[in-house]
Amino acid sequence: MQKEQRPAVADWFTAEDGEARLKGTRCTSCGTPYFPKNTLACRNPYCEGPKDGSELVDYLFSTRGRIWSYADARYKPPAPYVSADPFVPYVVAAVELEVEKMVILGQVVRGLTVDDLAVGMPVELTVGVLYEDDEAEHTVWMWRPVND
Template sequence: MQKEQRPAVANWFTAQDGAVRLQGTRCKHCGTPYFPRNTLACRNPYCAGPKDGSELDEYQFSTRGRIWSYADARYKPPAPYVSPDPFVPYVVAAVELEVEQMVILGQVVPGFSVDDLAVGMPVELALGTLYADDDAEHTVWMWRPVDD
């Protein structure tokens, strides 16, 4: 029996119908995007809009970008991070999103090592399992290399 899938971090991404999208907010006035979501006020110092947060809308980020930096994660992170037992090393990538031109950090899908990656390589969002317990698979967004 397949376990239920639950986001490991609530309200940071959606994976409806297999389409993974990061969720955040965006200022209606100046267009500045925020991830994770910002609910207080636009922090762009050049924004002339209201500073009370009333101009922030829900926003789904673009799904593709290019690797800006990457590294091996060979040691089990400390709590509150939850990882499989036994710990399995993984690769993390900082990816500059095509549309928003901001950098988002995430794991790279299993099966890729740092030897398979390069700065500037195109990637897209994918759904992956961070860990599983008796009740569910706890999912996160991951980066998957793609052809240009």
Template sequence: MSAKPLAPAIEGWHTMQVKPHLIGSQCTECGTYFFPKQNDYCRNPHCNSTNFREVELSRTGKVWSYTNACYKPPAPFVAADPFVPYAIAGVQLETEQMVILGQVIEGLTVDDLKVGMPMELVLEALHETDDDIKVTWKWQPLTQ
């Protein structure tokens, strides 16, 4: 990897520290969480709120399900050449009671995963541009 600066692949969706958090929002009236952020209308059918606070979501959870990508996805995905398959996990956050999809860190395969397995959020490169390295959230097995 080059010495280019790191930049988020999608601006404002996660913090950039070593132990990162996804940035979501929470309805100030009913407590429903949203990721990506929702700041305009609450989707809880029992709530008419238009007020939200920005929150950092839990950075650990348990595997809801998992798979991998054996073939290169189409654009806007930017693939390495040659394409390197990667694992994918949906992880259930306990406090927020929601499942969030993401790639699993490089080097792990589906054989390393199991439904219910504890996972944590990290940042890893998604692709490189002329100016910087675009990073995004990925899941890895929780290390105590």
């Protein structure tokens, strides 16, 4: 029996339509995107819109970008981070999104090492399992290399 999949971090991403997307907000006045969601007010000092927070709307981020930086995660992170037991090393990548031109950090899909990656390599967003327990597989967004 397959376990239920649950996001490890509530409301930061979705894959309901079959495509993984990061969830954030965007200022309707100046267009500044925020991840994770910003619910207070636009923090862009050059924004000329109202500062009461009413200008922020839900926003789904683009799904492709290029690796800006990457590193091995060889040691189990301390609490409150939850990881598989036993801990399995993984790779993290900072990816500059094509549309928003902002950098988002995330794990790289399992099975790849730093030797498989390069700065500037095109990647896309996907969903993978962070850890599982008796009830569910807890998922997060991950980066997967693509052919340009």
